[in-house]
Amino acid sequence: MLRARNGIPAVHPLKPHPSPTTSTSTTTSLAAAAAAAAAMASPTAASPLTCHHLGASASPSLRSRLPAVSFSLRHRSSKPISLSHSHSLPSKPLFAPPPAAAASPSRGVLPPVSASASAAPAPAPPPKPALQGAAITPLLASIATGVLIWLIPAPAGVPRNAWQLLAIFLSTIVGIITQPLPLGAVALLGLGAAVLTRTLTFAAAFSAFGDPIPWLIALAFFFARGFIKTGLGSRVAYAFVAQFGSSSLGLGYALVFAEALLAPAIPSVSARAGGIFLPLVKSLCEACGSRSGDGTERRLGAWLMLTCFQTSVVSSAMFLTAMAANPLSANLTAATIGEGIGWTLWAKAAIVPGLLSLVLVPLILYVIYPPEVKSSPDAPRLAKERLAKMGPMSKAETIMAGTLLLTVGLWIFGGMLNVDAVSAAILGLSVLLITGVVTWKECLAESVAWDTLTWFAALIAMAGYLNKYGLISWFSETVVKFVGGLGLSWQLSFGVLVLLYFYSHYFFASGAAHIGAMFAAFLSVASALGTPSLFAAMVLSFLSNLMGGLTHYGIGSAPVFYGAGYVPLAQWWGYGFVISVVNIIIWLGAGGFWWKMIGLW
Incomplete structure (x- = not known):
């Protein structure tokens, strides 16, 4: 027989023991049970073990006062010993007495008992998370690019510091394309x-970093946060669908023009696509029985996804504030030819070809890649249900709408009031902060804004000093000699440059990287060949958006819509090329006549 440390006889956990006589007092029986529990909890107890003897051989007086108890001690590598009621009893704390009984030991109720396998080793600490650093292969590719160019002797006429900066600049561009780290980190490196x-x-x-253009983009991201947070963006989209979405083609046009209406207020095409329109488009597709992965993609979803994507690049080209990299084009234009592109001039030049593209692109896709469902009577109903569920405009939505009108109005008419675009954005954000529609904590959490500010400013600085160091002028002279030797007019020469600039985007995963690498050089060459400078700058600025429709990675909205899974990759690229030809014809053809009318050339 075992003896507990307090001298009370204990029962060996692996042998039967005599039950107490009925003449033994209840207090003694309860003490024996407690001693048995202590013995099993003691370090001297055998392990592993499983005991049920208290329920089987305890005296009737003990069983009448104790519920069926299971004591179990698992293997050393398992969890500590546990005490639990029989499954037939309610789930309550073991031996939990009422408050009065707990205060009076003479009531003969055991206090709560706990046991643990003290011999079991402490659990092993969780493994440390792996370091999440740079992707090695893209990082090495970026470094190798810079080192290789650095070691090549500078061509005649190119200053050494300009050639070294070119090596660093192209290394940064390769890093932005391959993304071993986020864009801001690559630019900072x-x-x-x-x-x-x-x-x-x-x-x-x-x-x-003291330039107003990067800050304009960051401020616009903060502005967009309020637009999405309040639900005003979704409300506008649903209103368009409820009004125009009775057919598949009408539904497509409703989404297209709703997105275009929001474009000047939301500078991130990724935010417009992913935050507002992709959830809406997916809901509408599923309501019409078109889902990805089950063979019903072509009912409506494939055409609608491709249409919304291809027109998102058009709306991005229509406004200076519709895409994050557009101000970079404007900034490089001012640095290269000494003429700026304001918000009003940009919108005025883009309005005619932009509207033509918004009308013709969905129609052309409707013919060459038609949906199986030509009508969508459920779409207006679904949109109206969503609007009804949203209820009347909230106070936050009203403030957001008023601030939006104020800011866009200043972007349009600010020139007459001597208020520039960044000042208008600061005023709009100030209203949102004061009213609480957007908080400063939310602004700090808007990581995309700060990341964009970093890489945007870095590219502006490096591209600007490439021009100051004379590399751009040398490149322009070299290309002028080559293209000029072809004996073409400036119109044909500019056409060659446009095609080279546009289709080289297959090698870029970022519109900003493409603009930073090639915009200033091609603008310089076009001007040197006799192309009107502002005309060339506007065309290259518009194409810097339209070329994003070529691939599933060329612009921020591409991975959003492609990732929905409705369109196979081969068809995405194939129709992307077809629509690129359509857009070039529209913008250089009809757009050219419009630009002639407004005096761009």
């Missing part, structure tokens, strides 16, 4: 390399 190699001073490398 590029600036760091320029400073460490003394190619740029610190002040020169970070000079563009």
Whole structure:
């Protein structure tokens, strides 16, 4: 027989023991049961073990006062010993007495008992999370690009510092394309390399962080956060669908023009596509029985996804504030030819070809890639149900709408009031912060805005100093000699440059990277060949958006709509090429006549 440390006889856990006589007091029986529990909890108890002897051989007086108890001690590698009621009893804490009984030991009720396998080792600590650093292969590709160009002797007429900056710049562009790290981190590494190699001073490398254009984009992202947060964006989209969505073609046009209406207020095509329109488009497709992965994609979803994507690049081209990289084009234009592109001039030049594309692109896709369902009577009903569920405009939506009208109005008429675009954006954000529609904490959490600010400013700085160091002028002279030797008119020469600029986007995963790498050089060459400078700048700016429709990675809205799974990759690329030809014809054909009328050339 075992003896507990307090001297009370204990029952061996593996042998039967005599039950107490009926003449033994209840207190003694309860003490024996407690001692048995203590013995099993003691380090001297055998392990592993499973005991049910208290329920089988305890005296009637003990069983009448105790519920059926199961004591179990698992293997050393398992969890500690557990005490539980029989499954036939309600789930309550073991031996939990009423408050009065707990206060009076003479009532003969055992206090709560706990047991643990003290011999079991402590659980192993969880493994440390793996470091999430750069992707090695893209990082090595980026570094190798820079080192290779750095080691090549600079061509005649190119200053050494310009050639070194070109090596760092192209290395940064490769990093932005392959993305071993987020864009902002890649750009910061590029600036760091320029400073460490003394190619740029610190002040020169970070000079563009004082430029208003990157801050305009960051402020617009904060503005967009309020637009999405309040639900005003979804309300506008549903209203369009409820009014025009009775047929598949009408539904497509409703979504297209709703997105175009929101474009000047939301500078991120990714935010417009992913935050507002993709959820709406998927809901409408599923309501019409078109789902990805079950063979019903062509009923409606494939055409609708492709239409919304291809027109999102058109709406991005129509307004200076409709796409994050558009201000980069405007900034490089001012740095290259000394003429700026304001919000009003951009919208005025793009309105006619843009509207033609918004009308013709859905129709052409409707013919060459038609949906199986030509009518969608459920779409207006679904949109009206969503609007009814949303109820009347909330106070936050009303403030957001008023602030939107104020800001867009200042973007349009600010020139007459001597208010620039960034000042208008600051005023609009100030209203949203004061009223609480957007909080500063939400602004700080808008990581895309800060990331965009970083890489945007870095590209502006490096591209600007490439021009100051004379590399752009050297490149322009070289290309002028080549293209000029072809004996073509400036119209044909510019056409060659346009095609080269446009279809080279297959090698870029970012419109901003493409603009930063090629815009200034091609604009310089076009101007040198006799193309009207502002005309060339506007065309290249518009094409910098339209070329995003070529692939499933060329612009922010591409992975959003392609990822929905309605259109196979081969068809996405194939129809992307077809629509690119359509857009070039519209913008250079009909757009050319319009630009002639307004005096661009």
